[in-house]
Amino acid sequence: MTRPRPRLFALLLTLLAGLVLAGCGASQQDTAPAPAPAPSPVAAQKPVAEPVSIDVPSIDAHSTLVPLGLNQDKTVQVPPVDQPLQAGWYRLGAMPGQVGPAVVLGHIDGNHKKGIFWRLHEMKQGDQVVIGRKDGSKATFTVTKVDQVAKKEFPTEAVYGKTAGSEIRLITCGGAFDAAKHSYLDNIIVYGTLNT
Template sequence: MRKWLGVAVLVCALTGCSGGQGEEQAGQSQPLSTVQSDAASPAANGTTALPASTPTEISIPKIGARSSLIPLGLNADQTIQVPPVDQPMQAGWYDKAPTPGELGPSIILGHVDGNKKPGIFFRLKEMAVGDEVLVSRQDGRTAQFKVTHVEQIAKREFPTDKVYGDTQGAELRLITCGGQFDQAAHSYKDNIIVYAALVPPVS
C-alpha cells in the first residue's frame, strides 16, 4: 500500500462541493451505491504505464468537460485540498499520488457545482463503462483512459482502499459529489467515483 494512502482517507468529504449548489443537482435523488463495472480493463492485468509527468489538462468528450489541472495537496488536517469552490469549472489533480499515466492510481477532483453554477464534473454521473477520458501532460503525451467502473456511494462508506490502493497498471479516479443535497450539512450525501484504466499506447 502506498505511503500516501493513510493521509488521503478524508478526500471523501469533498466539502468544497457545498458552496452553492446548482438547482438542477440540488435535492436530486439517485440510487445509493449504484455500480457499473467491466472486469476486462485495458491495463488491469498488465504493467503498461508512462513515466511521471505533470498533467496539464483533462478532457472528457462524452460530457463536454474540459479543464486545465491545478495541483492539490493536503490541508492542515491532512484532508485533500479541493479546487476553489468559487471556480467550479476548475479541476485539480492530487499531487501526492502518481501522475496520470504513471503506474498506480491517479486522482482528479472536480466540483459538481459551486457558486450557484454547474461544476466541471456536473455530468460525471452520466459516465459509463467504455467512455474515454484524456489527460494531457507536460511531456507532450496524452494519456488515454477507458472507464472500467462507475460508482455512487455514501460518503460515510467511501471505498478508500479501492480508490487509493496499489494497482497493477496505470489507472485514474475521477471524484465529485452527488446524490441528495443535505441542506443542514450544506453538502451532498454521496460521492460519484469514476474508475478508468490507461489504454496502452500504440507502438
C-alpha cells in the same frame, strides 16, 4: 385565498436555486473525500510529465488541472469552490501514466453554477478520459466502472490504494443535497485504466 406576491415568488425561486447549486459543500472539508492513505512512492517509476489538462468528451468536460495536496486534517484538498469549472489532480499519488491510481477531483457545482463534473454520474463503461501533459503527450484511459457511494462509506483503499497498472479516478459530489449542511451526501467515483 390570496395570490403570492411576485417579489416573494421570485425570492423563493432564487433561494431554491441557491440550495441546488450551492457547491459540493459549505467548506473545503465537506467536499474532500475520506482521508487518503500515505502516498505510495512513485519516484522509482518511469518519469512522466506533469498533467495539465483533462478532457472527458462523453460529458463535455474540459479543464486545466491544478495540483492538490492534503489539508491539515489529512483529507485531500479540492479545487476552489468559487471556481467550479476547475479540476485538480492529487499530486501526492501517481501521475497519469505511472503505475497506481491518478486521482482527479472536481466540483459538481459551486458559486451558483454547474461544475466541471456536473455530469460525471452520466459516464458509462467504455467512455474515454484524456489527460494532457506538460510535454505535449497524452494519457488516455477507458472507464471500467462508475460508482455512487455515501461520503461516510468512502472507499479509500479502492480509490487511493495500490494497483497493478496505471489507472485513473475521477471524483465529485453527488446524491441528495443536505440543505442544512450545504453538502451533498454521496460521492460519484469513476474508475478507468490506461489504454495500451
